[in-house]
Amino acid sequence: MAAPLPFSESELRLLRVLLKRKVRFMVVGLSAATLQGAPVVTQDVDLWFENLGELKISRALQEVGAAYVPPSAFNPPMLAGAGAELFDIVLRMDGLGTFAEEFDRCVEISLGRQKLKVLSLERVLASKIAANRPKDRLSVPVLRDALAVTQAIKRRARKK
């Protein structure tokens, strides 16, 4: 039996449509860290878009029956509708470079035939250190240890 995907069919469809339309976005936060092996838990998948005002995004959302809801007084920007509940929108990442700089350094995770851009573990750690909220401080030692492990594995692979 194939491994279960973390996404429902509608969530997967949303990601695939965004990728098909070449929308520039990446997975960030603890979901990015866990995709790279960090033993942390998360409740949602944070997405960082280069330009939320892009027509490509609204067309992609329309295609799957979802919509972008701009931020208001007490609410952050969000995606609503089919397949959108799992995803949170991130407008700003502390301690990182521009979207374009970070996009070039992303790791890629296969989503069927498409590739999902994911902020590297090293950069997730940098963002958590910079954000420095109580919940970020909790994850920093775990991310640091996970990074030590992944770097040790890479060093070992290079030696072979």
Place this chain on the structure above:
Amino acid sequence: MKRRVQSANTAQAQRWARRLSARVTKIIAAHPDADPDNVRHTLILLEEPPLERLQRSLIRGRATAIFRK
């Protein structure tokens, strides 16, 4: 026959645990400040495909959220 299969599985599990333990020891030797539990769990997760890792994290994260309510 069944007993033979079970002992083969047990031997395989023991080999895996010994290998894992050796890898944890090696990494801790290079990073003495690292938490051995974090190192061990990372090594275990790295044996799974990325989307499976995310799946586990989301299941546990949501279970924790429900438990807190």
